[in-house]
Amino acid sequence: xxxxxxxxxxxxxxxxxxxxxxxxxxxxxxxxxxxxxxxxxxxxxxxxxxxxxxxxxxxxxxxxxxxxxxxxxxxxxxxxxxxxxxxxxxxxxxxxxxxxxxxxxxxxxxxxxxxxxxxxxxxxxxxxxxxxxxxxxxxxxxxxxxxxxxxxxxxxxxxxxxxxxxxxxxxxxxxxxxxxxxxxxxxxxxxxxxxxxxxxxxxxxxxxxxxxxxxxxxxxxxxxxxxxxxxxxx
Ligand SMILES: [Mg+2]
Numbered sequence: 001x002x003x004x005x006x007x008x009x010x011x012x013x014x015x016x017x018x019x020x021x022x023x024x025x026x027x028x029x030x031x032x033x034x035x036x037x038x039x040x041x042x043x044x045x046x047x048x049x050x051x052x053x054x055x056x057x058x059x060x061x062x063x064x065x066x067x068x069x070x071x072x073x074x075x076x077x078x079x080x081x082x083x084x085x086x087x088x089x090x091x092x093x094x095x096x097x098x099x100x101x102x103x104x105x106x107x108x109x110x111x112x113x114x115x116x117x118x119x120x121x122x123x124x125x126x127x128x129x130x131x132x133x134x135x136x137x138x139x140x141x142x143x144x145x146x147x148x149x150x151x152x153x154x155x156x157x158x159x160x161x162x163x164x165x166x167x168x169x170x171x172x173x174x175x176x177x178x179x180x181x182x183x184x185x186x187x188x189x190x191x192x193x194x195x196x197x198x199x200x201x202x203x204x205x206x207x208x209x210x211x212x213x214x215x216x217x218x219x220x221x222x223x224x225x226x227x228x229x230x231x232x233x234x
Pocket of ligand 1: 009010011177178179
């Protein structure tokens with residue numbers, strides 16, 4: 001079996017910043033911090049790491065405690081539901097090119113299992129995928145709520161994938177993502193990596209991090225699937 005673990009933002013969908021708008025609203029509500037858009041580039045980072053970096057930027061680390069983290073993320077999920085709803089209504093949420101075809105094609109192959117490797121909290125990942133009609137494709141995953149460290153959450157996702165396909169054995173795992181972090185942490189977790197330039201990074205920037213394959217978008221499905229099979233020796 002081949003495990004395919006997808007990143008969400010910039011890889012499967014674009015939410016036109018709904019996630020960061022929700023994050024900023026929650027920061028203001030819980031920590032009374034107003035964050036300028038330019039303060040942080042969230043791409044490829046986990047939600048807990050983004051929060052940690054923002055609090056450090058504002059020298060508010062002393063306000064960091066488990067209670068406030070939990071409150072922040074509970075508020076964030078409420079705001080995310082609201083922001084996703086508004087962004088969908090205005091037609092600014094997009095499923096990225098090739099994604100639907102690739103997910104359908106992979107799902108119909110008996111030697112592939114589909115999961116997630118995303119910095120989103122599990123609740124946020126679920127919300128984004130349910131709102132875009134993609135949640136039914138994915139059966140396991142590693143999330144920002146599992147670890148702030150992307151290597152670790154990817155390892156967790158692979159472990160869950162192995163359990164999901166058991167008693168079949170895993171021939172290989174692929175991370176599909178849109179940032180250098182997906183490439184570096186995917187590789188550190190022992191996966192092969194397909195990088196896609198549909199998010200905030202260009203194909204040259206991604207190629208510089210030496211993914212196994214770099215693509216402008218996730219088309220065509222057949223050649224991506226045959227690349228994964230060949231790379232896994234199937
Ligand atoms: Mg991404």
